[in-house]
Amino acid sequence: MILNGKVHKYGADVNTDVIIPARYLNVSDPAELAKHCMEDIDREFVAEVQPGDIIMATTNFGCGSSREHAPLAIKASGISCIIAKSFARIFFRNAINIGLPLLECEEAVAQTEAGDLLEVDLSSGKIKNLTRGMTFTAKPYPDFMAELISAGGLIEYTKQRLISRRL
Amino acid sequence: MTLVEKILAAHTGKEKVSPGEFINARVDLILANDITAPIAIREFQRIGVGKVFDPKKVVMVPDHFVPNKDIASAEQAKLMREFCYEQGVIYFEVGRMGIEHVLLPEQGLVLPGDVVIGADSHTCTYGALGALATGMGSTDIAAAMATGDIWMKVPPTIKLIYHGTLGEWVGGKDLILFTIGDIGVDGALYSAMEFTGEAIDALSIDGRFTMANMAIEAGAKVGVFRVDNKTQLYIKSRAKRSYMVYEPDGDAEYSQVIEYDVSALEPQVALPHSPANTKPISQVGDIEINQAVIGSCTNGRLEDLRLAAEILKRKKVHPRVRCIILPGSQQVYLDALREGLIGIFIRAGAAVSTPTCGPCLGGHMGVLADGERCISTTNRNFVGRMGSPKSEVYLASPAVAAASAIMGRITSPDEVIKP
Numbered sequence: 001m002i003l004n005g006k007v008h009k010y011g012a013d014v015n016t017d018v019i020i021p022a023r024y025l026n027v028s029d030p031a032e033l034a035k036h037c038m039e040d041i042d043r044e045f046v047a048e049v050q051p052g053d054i055i056m057a058t059t060n061f062g063c064g065s066s067r068e069h070a071p072l073a074i075k076a077s078g079i080s081c082i083i084a085k086s087f088a089r090i091f092f093r094n095a096i097n098i099g100l101p102l103l104e105c106e107e108a109v110a111q112t113e114a115g116d117l118l119e120v121d122l123s124s125g126k127i128k129n130l131t132r133g134m135t136f137t138a139k140p141y142p143d144f145m146a147e148l149i150s151a152g153g154l155i156e157y158t159k160q161r162l163i164s165r166r167l
Numbered sequence: 168m169t170l171v172e173k174i175l176a177a178h179t180g181k182e183k184v185s186p187g188e189f190i191n192a193r194v195d196l197i198l199a200n201d202i203t204a205p206i207a208i209r210e211f212q213r214i215g216v217g218k219v220f221d222p223k224k225v226v227m228v229p230d231h232f233v234p235n236k237d238i239a240s241a242e243q244a245k246l247m248r249e250f251c252y253e254q255g256v257i258y259f260e261v262g263r264m265g266i267e268h269v270l271l272p273e274q275g276l277v278l279p280g281d282v283v284i285g286a287d288s289h290t291c292t293y294g295a296l297g298a299l300a301t302g303m304g305s306t307d308i309a310a311a312m313a314t315g316d317i318w319m320k321v322p323p324t325i326k327l328i329y330h331g332t333l334g335e336w337v338g339g340k341d342l343i344l345f346t347i348g349d350i351g352v353d354g355a356l357y358s359a360m361e362f363t364g365e366a367i368d369a370l371s372i373d374g375r376f377t378m379a380n381m382a383i384e385a386g387a388k389v390g391v392f393r394v395d396n397k398t399q400l401y402i403k404s405r406a407k408r409s410y411m412v413y414e415p416d417g418d419a420e421y422s423q424v425i426e427y428d429v430s431a432l433e434p435q436v437a438l439p440h441s442p443a444n445t446k447p448i449s450q451v452g453d454i455e456i457n458q459a460v461i462g463s464c465t466n467g468r469l470e471d472l473r474l475a476a477e478i479l480k481r482k483k484v485h486p487r488v489r490c491i492i493l494p495g496s497q498q499v500y501l502d503a504l505r506e507g508l509i510g511i512f513i514r515a516g517a518a519v520s521t522p523t524c525g526p527c528l529g530g531h532m533g534v535l536a537d538g539e540r541c542i543s544t545t546n547r548n549f550v551g552r553m554g555s556p557k558s559e560v561y562l563a564s565p566a567v568a569a570a571s572a573i574m575g576r577i578t579s580p581d582e583v584i585k586p
């Protein structure tokens with residue numbers, strides 16, 4: 001799958017409390033959550049984000065609370081994927097489980113600025129910076145994760161497992 | 168193998184597992200709360216199995232926004248409650264509950280050698296009892312409720328050795344804040360932390376819960392302790408089923424070994440807006456506070472309340488400070504009442520609440536306004552964590568929070584209790 005979008009760039013340790021503050025967790029509807037996505041770190045985000053846009057950050061993106069509301073809010077806001085130097089582990093699981101693609105690529109993060117246009121090929125992990133004419137390759141997923149992703153997330157994967165168990 | 172590898176191997180039916188390996192581990196307990204359960208239930212229903220794999224191994228606790236603060240949160244709690252009734256899973260109602268990570272061990276639901284997954288990042292708390300417990304998201308919990316197992320990547324283990332004897336007013340909270348300050352919020356990313364050494368042997372179980380609770384604040388998957396006599400004593404009156412005690416092998420491989428001598432360690436404070444922004448209390452400077460919160464899954468146990476009461480006894484909370492005390496469970500509340508601690512708090516001018524997460528996540532019962540400062544015994548001080556994005560949270564032990572509540576500024580217990 002090919003994704004195209006503009007970059008919203010952040011620094012290190014972006015935590016799930018700023019991605020979606022707890023004051024909005026009395027609901028779990030992704031569209032409602034998306035109205036407040038990134039509010040405490042970037043007031044402009046909700047107004048500026050376009051379908052297909054890409055979030056980029058440095059290290060430990062998504063640290064803190066395990067709230068799945070965080071990747072759900074990001075996904076519902078129209079973001080097509082997140083590229084970072086590294087992700088916090090619960091956020092990583094949550095995003096993969098719900099089908100929000102994450103890519104780890106130090107060079108792409110180092111060489112990209114906010115507002116740059118990217119083209120991302122999820123199957124090959126190739127990240128093209130169209131604004132700067134540069135190409136990078138993300139770290140490949142381990143086999144198991146690739147299987148989970150191609151199944152369409154954890155729920156679909158679990159359904160398939162349960163069916164094969166019964167056979 | 169390390170302690171963590173031993174537990175995972177036993178739950179995977181393998182002789183041996185190694186860091187980096189993907190496994191499917193059998194789970195002994197699955198947890199969700201009033202925030203994470205609604206999504207987990209929705210996803211569980213999509214799987215289409217109808218019934219959870221074993222209702223005795225699923226527990227749901229309303230603790231974040233309860234007693235419910237508004238209609239929306241009441242709807243979420245209702246959805247969870249009805250699912251629990253229908254499925255027959257373990258459920259604790261308001262008036263009988265506690266903050267999940269205080270409640271579950273206290274009720275004997277978590278035992279050594281268990282694999283526990285919870286849709287809450289502080290599920291790692293149970294590592295204090297020698298269990299492998301880790302936080303996940305709602306979808307993970309949904310899948311595990313259907314199958315009884317979950318995919319995991321075996322983490323490498325970092326061994327942390329604490330030498331020496333802790334000074335007065337220094338405990339588990341100070342050890343873990345100091346450690347996170349040293350290694351950083353991603354210092355143990357994707358890893359297990361194993362806490363050892365003579366200072367750990369001397370630490371109470373409550374102190375160990377506090378340390379394991381904040382392993383996630385260093386990015387760790389789990390924080391574990393070996394089972395000793397103190398653990399056995401804690402478990403003895405609570406366990407209603409058998410359990411296994413695992414020990415690391417003598418030749419276990421650790422990805423890192425970190426050693427500290429903590430004899431001279433001062434009480435620690437994490438300044439805004441990161442738990443790694445830690446300083447010894449003598450270097451914090453003059454910081455006035457508006458609120459002091461004592462409680463939470465980090466420091467809401469009996470020992471924590473005893474410590475706070477020791478400092479607040481026959482003293483008054485500063486006229487400009489709101490001091491809010493949240494016992495971690497109904498049992499802790501009752502024990503504190505019997506010991507006279509609740510009377511001490513109320514006479515000092517503190518507000519005592521029914522158990523709830525409340526202010527810890529900026530939910531209710533003590534949300535901060537613009538520009539307000541709070542000293543708190545909780546575990547996170549991110550921007551906006553306790554309310555306004557323009558408020559500030561300082562993390563510390565119950566002793567430091569109680570002393571600061573009296574003085575109206577962040578201070579060491581030494582200033583309040585003269586020897």
Ligand code: SF4
Pocket residue numbers: 231266267268287289463464465523524527528545546
């Ligand atoms: S007390 Fe705070 S950290 Fe603990 S479970 Fe509740 S909200 Fe989470």
